[in-house]
Amino acid sequence: MVEELLFQEDYQIVDLILIAIALLVAMAIAIILFFYFSRKRIIKSELEKANLKIANQKEIIQTTIITQEEERKRIAQDLHDAISSKLNIVSLNANMLSLKDISSEETNKIANSILKVTGNVLESSRKIAHDLLPPTLDKFGLEAALEELCEEVADTNSFEVSCDLVYEAHFLNKDKELHVFRIVQELFNNSIKYSEATNLTLKTEMEGKQLLLHYFDNGKGFDVLTAKKAKGLGMSGIENRVAILNATHTIISSPNNGISVTLALNPSKDEN
Known part of the structure; x- marks a missing residue:
């Protein structure tokens, strides 16, 4: 009878140990799963942040390119309006000076016109350069x-x-x-x-x-x-x-x- 009681106590101890081990294993699995899914969420969040940053950088680059193109168009228009068209006038006046039958009065008038236009061209080019830097x-x-x-x-x-x-x-x-x-x-x-x-x-x-x-x-x-x-x-x-x-x-x-x-x-x- 005593031996049966001892065996029963031994079995109960073994059962308790097995239950404790099972609980520890379950807790370990739960902790591993918790860290695994937490890490997964963190990685997902970091990826979303990285993708958002990349998208933002792409948008910045895209807008910068558009801005640069608009700036180039503006500069090209300024160069055409303020310089090219005026240099055409200078060229026409210079050609007139090469005519043989031109009077001295007309020569002086054309020369003054050239001086005036070139002065405007210099001022315009100075302003464009100033705007650039x-x-x-x-x-x-x-x-x-x-x-x-x-x-x-x-x-x-x-x-x-x-x-x-x-x-x-x-x-x-x-x-x-x-x-x-x-x-x-x-x-x-x-x-x-x-x-x-x-x-x-x-x-x-x-x-x-x-x-x-x-x-x-x-x-x-x-x-x-x-x-x-x-x-x-x-x-x-x-x-x-x-x-x-x-x-x-x-x-x-x-x-x-x-x-x-x-x-x-x-x-x-x-x-x-």
Whole structure:
């Protein structure tokens, strides 16, 4: 009887051990499955992020190409309108000078016409070159170029322009300074063309290791979400340059409330 009880206790212990082992195996399988599916979800999420990033980069490249093509068309049109057509006039006048029966009075008149046209051509070519790469930006840096841009807009006498600039020289390299300049140039152009604003404000300041740029106008404003969906070249150009600069920005606007743009930039490692 005693032996039977001992055997029963042994069997119960064995049963408990087997049950414990089964539970441990089940827990191990559950943990493995949990980590497997968690890892799968993480990988899926990372892939979705990567695909989204690739799609975004493709869109940026595509928009950049479109913007470049539009810019090339504009430059070609400027060259044709401002230079080629005027040089044709110079050529015609020069041919007239070769005529044998031309009087001295006519010669002087044609010469003055040539001088006037060539002067206009030189001024037009200077303006086109300035638009492509502002010499002030190249020689004196971002602050001087932005100050000159503000003065050019103010000289139109169409706007009250407020310009308050603080910038640490060489905080950004020349390529990044050009992108910032183009962003501000596009903001001014948008205000001039579409906003019906009377006051334009540009401010830059150094805050810690960041450059902060603020732009405001008091124009008619627009719906930001609608503008982004429309993907106009102006808005897309700004968004693309912000991405290239690895900067952060906010655009606040609504109908009848003007626009407020803030851009925050950090120097890259090679600029420290």
